[in-house]
Amino acid sequence: MTRTAQSVRQILVVVAPLLSAVAPVAGQPPDVSLIEIQVGDNMRFTPSVINASPGGQVRVVLKGVGKIPKTAMGHNFVLLKTGSDPKAFVDKSSPARETDFVVPAMKDQVIAATPLVGPDETIDVTFAAPKKAGEYAFVCTFPGHFKLGMKGQLIVK
Numbered sequence: 001m002t003r004t005a006q007s008v009r010q011i012l013v014v015v016a017p018l019l020s021a022v023a024p025v026a027g028q029p030p031d032v033s034l035i036e037i038q039v040g041d042n043m044r045f046t047p048s049v050i051n052a053s054p055g056g057q058v059r060v061v062l063k064g065v066g067k068i069p070k071t072a073m074g075h076n077f078v079l080l081k082t083g084s085d086p087k088a089f090v091d092k093s094s095p096a097r098e099t100d101f102v103v104p105a106m107k108d109q110v111i112a113a114t115p116l117v118g119p120d121e122t123i124d125v126t127f128a129a130p131k132k133a134g135e136y137a138f139v140c141t142f143p144g145h146f147k148l149g150m151k152g153q154l155i156v157k
């Protein structure tokens with residue numbers, strides 16, 4: 001690493017927490033509905049049912065509340081389009097560690113996805129809910145988690 005890159009990195013380390021502390025106030029338009037979902041060692045989304053209005057902006061904040069390290073117990077939030085088969089999607093995506101367990105060939109089935117989070121990490125994704133009312137599945141594609149019940153539903157109404 002060059003010295004310049006190092007100092008930029010040091011600055012980011014100092015500034016990044018300040019930015020994230022300010023972001024909800026400064027960067028959050030009032031018409032975005034904020035949904036926090038906790039994920040941890042129990043391999044569940046809490047809550048597992050979330051709501052949105054048709055076409056409404058949604059910001060999902062995925063918060064890691066477990067203790068087991070991310071390499072063994074990482075979680076993501078992957079919201080799938082209607083008509084996609086969550087099990088088939090997970091089966092294909094779970095081996096794709098290098099792309100955070102979302103296989104590029106199936107990205108056309110994804111409405112929104114986050115990278116993996118581990119303990120004490122938070123990551124968020126903002127997206128437009130589908131315009132069509134209905135139930136949309138979301139899953140964690142970390143190997144084994146979907147099979148053990150790590151899934152949920154976005155209800156658009």
Ligand code: CO
Binds near residue numbers: 043145
């Ligand atoms: Co998971």
